[in-house]
Amino acid sequence: MTRLPIIIDTDPGIDDAMMLTLAFANRETLDVRLVTTCSGNISQDKTNYNARSFLSYIGADVEIARGLEQPMFRELEVAEDIHGESGFGNVQFPAPTLPVSKRPAVTAMLETIMASDEKITIVATGPLTNVAALLLAHPEVKPKIERISWMGGAAVGGNMSPTAEFNAYVDPHAVEIVFRSGVPVVMSGLDVTHKAFVTIDEAKSILNIGTEFAEKAYHLVTYYLDVIKRTSFHEENYDQVLHFHDVCAVMYLLKPEFFEGQDCFVEVALEGLAAGATVVDYTNRSGKTPNVHVLHSVNRKAFVAEFVKAVKVISERLQ
Amino acid sequence: MTRLPIIIDTDPGIDDAMMLTLAFANRETLDVRLVTTCSGNISQDKTNYNARSFLSYIGADVEIARGLEQPMFRELEVAEDIHGESGFGNVQFPAPTLPVSKRPAVTAMLETIMASDEKITIVATGPLTNVAALLLAHPEVKPKIERISWMGGAAVGGNMSPTAEFNAYVDPHAVEIVFRSGVPVVMSGLDVTHKAFVTIDEAKSILNIGTEFAEKAYHLVTYYLDVIKRTSFHEENYDQVLHFHDVCAVMYLLKPEFFEGQDCFVEVALEGLAAGATVVDYTNRSGKTPNVHVLHSVNRKAFVAEFVKAVKVISERLQ
Amino acid sequence: MTRLPIIIDTDPGIDDAMMLTLAFANRETLDVRLVTTCSGNISQDKTNYNARSFLSYIGADVEIARGLEQPMFRELEVAEDIHGESGFGNVQFPAPTLPVSKRPAVTAMLETIMASDEKITIVATGPLTNVAALLLAHPEVKPKIERISWMGGAAVGGNMSPTAEFNAYVDPHAVEIVFRSGVPVVMSGLDVTHKAFVTIDEAKSILNIGTEFAEKAYHLVTYYLDVIKRTSFHEENYDQVLHFHDVCAVMYLLKPEFFEGQDCFVEVALEGLAAGATVVDYTNRSGKTPNVHVLHSVNRKAFVAEFVKAVKVISERLQ
Amino acid sequence: MTRLPIIIDTDPGIDDAMMLTLAFANRETLDVRLVTTCSGNISQDKTNYNARSFLSYIGADVEIARGLEQPMFRELEVAEDIHGESGFGNVQFPAPTLPVSKRPAVTAMLETIMASDEKITIVATGPLTNVAALLLAHPEVKPKIERISWMGGAAVGGNMSPTAEFNAYVDPHAVEIVFRSGVPVVMSGLDVTHKAFVTIDEAKSILNIGTEFAEKAYHLVTYYLDVIKRTSFHEENYDQVLHFHDVCAVMYLLKPEFFEGQDCFVEVALEGLAAGATVVDYTNRSGKTPNVHVLHSVNRKAFVAEFVKAVKVISERLQ
């Protein structure tokens, strides 16, 4: 069986770590050729360190390149209140053994893609700055990208501002560049990620795996519960379950049959009060040609089971 | 018992007619001193005609003044696909006996308010053009306005564009002027109006009243069912129930105890893709002083019962 | 000979005072039915006081109504560095004998226009807030307005920001409403007002009239010279001459033959960095129908002579 | 004497050809390591072809890399009405002998800069898309760039729209990225280029050189005279002289003593009516730290003489 060659662009971050868990647990299916770090939840220094420390811990052997420091036009706003100062809540990982690549992220992506015989799939679970810079400066890569699977955006509502999801809010211009690029894009926005949750009871089944890694994974995912606050404008269980936002972007590659979506024309509000709103024309009022496959539904039980399995796989690998 | 003096600004339209039904059924409580028509769902010619024809039919005796033709800055977009060409779906009312007032709407509002000994409450269930023009040109009315109860906006999602509710979309500048005016505002946005629905079975209890008016009311409200289309981004029952958007703005005055809300700072996106988004800072990230009381919950059963009662009251009055 | 009935909307301010001098010196030609004050150079309290004190001093007998306090959407920024704290530089006028009208400005304008048998011309030499509020809230006045002669805007450059003239910068939305209103507009922007200057030697001919009023007028107009600073991006004589900006708006009514202009489509940048830029499509790239007559040239010698004559007329009247 | 290593980014275009003439006439001073073509006046296909054909004709031996096709966010608008369909008016050059580089422009710039021991100076005389993409995707080049000398922008007025110069109008986001980059920037905007003109009589001294190249140069520069139209909002001699816009960007490197300028904070209007306005804070109202050296004056006679000399040098070289 042929493995899917992918590049992962990430800003760990708790749910980025869960996403990496799923990706590296499935190494017979996914061939991760490069990990690049983006700035977003926390600064580039921290996301790159965290990526290296988490991936070192789970025994991944992969090049980890440092990405851009700043969004394209906006000032960086970090979300340390949500992810803890370190980005991993209260959980500690040992110092990384994996080094920082000598290649900056955009150069590493460019060279990885151009050197590949097969088309590359990009998974992105942070602001799209690195990916957009690549597409903008080096459009020659476009025919060699199979698809971009991105966690971000929302057709309805937001979590950073009332109309914007965090990753889109941080760098809306990057999202717009990616959406306009002509490369196929799958968007796992809040519409689907809010349905991709794990209950506390289900999370305990992770703890029950009984390994050190499983325990760390459990504490990572339950850290959110202490910091997320629900308002009357949120869905009712908003603060009682664990949303696995970033995990969706990899799960979709492994198990597309778990998801349902719709091809839509999506445009991004770049400036002003609603900056970062990914305006999904789900009724096709505009009549414009769809440019994004927007996921809206997920088989939650199957999703959770698959994730728990990944924690087990990594756990066993680490024994 | 002292009656609440009110001015109603409306663009009938089906749910505006339901709102007027509730208002005029409660004439012991509400003293409607003036009705003004705004442009929005349909043109000013039609909203003014419809207000007069509907109010003539239900026996209301009130001055009906013609309002502004156009939003403050945007081009008028009418929604005849939703309300039918006439604005009343397939239901016919006789030609109006009530005349068009000689006073234009803003002048009539100005003079009505300045002539009143008591503070006036404004109910607005369309785009806020008339009300905003009044406040902007004649700020001397502000201390004489008790409150503005407006149906419009949304903290989450939209119905005209993915991020904008219809009334806010039509004239976002007017909404912003009203929100900044310093006059107390209660916003019945989609957050609450999507919970203020009537099921088809409940609607049949209107039909069962057995009068001509009840039959017309039933056909008005069920007309929506044929034209509303649900997508996967809508709530599940979106196309199977009747949302009584405009009715909320009057119901709140009659039965505030049916509702729950939150004081929030709200700002409106004026331009661009997300124009008309009423950005409700429900987590108070901005730290700004709340300027709008945003409703988010309603006692639906009590709401429906109260509305059915209003249809009965009007029905009896017409026998 | 029939006199031209006009309303003057002004924010005195030094060059507003010069404009009022010209207007009231020509009372056989101009029938000033109302003066309204706008906020701009300085606050409404001061512009209204100044209008009353200056007009009392020059013996004008006219209703002076208080206008709106704030621009339509933007925060008020006053320019006391240019006009001095009082608005009249170092020149003092006695306390006003003319009272504040009981009618607010918009109501006074509305009633004055609707009560007139002839069409009314509006002269506006400040931000257009009052005029825009009138047109917006009471479109029934439009057929009764002959023309609006406004000092403001610029096809090229700016004086408040690099791309915006002061009056347009203060309330760009008001300018846009006026320009779109369908009422004929003549714009005396910086393009022409920078050519309508008086040299210091010419100003001395005002001083040489030898009256108290002439002396005050001289000190008013030369006050600018101490506060205006030239940069290399300004025209060469920018700080060595006295620009009679506001005077143009009245001079054009008296002596249209002194001016040349072009019918252009003009649109106003409402938001952002370039807010207040009056984008004059002088090459008609857009192909849109002209909505403003934009003045660009003036017979400067004749202009100066006419102004000096006005100072003499008022001086003689006051003896 | 050590030569200045430079990269030229250009969209020939008539005045780009004049700029290249000056640059390659001074090869003892300027070491042109790379020419990249940008889209702007005309399409990338044409600018790259024109750069190769003109440089082949004048005997330049240099790598010419193909740049990006489209502005970062806006649609490309080409200006064939000004430059003729070919971009060179009525003048023909033989088919190019210089090839298209195998390296795309951004890659070629990246590798040229990173491979150099000395800092590189960038001359840019078109929209800044290529340069901005380089800086955005590869910030590691910044410490190795000496300066960017750009023709574009305007403190006062515009030539594409009333508030925007052509190169800035085409890709305002690129300009903003370059201005914010921290790399030293010299802006030869319309403020100085409108003073860098050649009269028709002076142009004849080019013709009088008597060579084929001089004749072509003469016909190139005088082609403008037939297509430029003056309005009353332009300076008086606007259509009677030849503005050598692009030439300024190279002349400044050769003869900085010909120019005067001011360090200013400059920001670019990205969206809307005034998009492309380079808002130069020449009075430092904002108090922000200057980020651009904005030229405003030039020793015109010396400038013209230096340019004529360059035509002679190339002419002699081609004999």
Ligand SMILES: [Ca+2]
């Ligand atoms: Ca993430």
Ligand SMILES: [Ca+2]
């Ligand atoms: Ca309505």
Ligand SMILES: [Ca+2]
């Ligand atoms: Ca003024």
Ligand SMILES: [Ca+2]
């Ligand atoms: Ca060029």
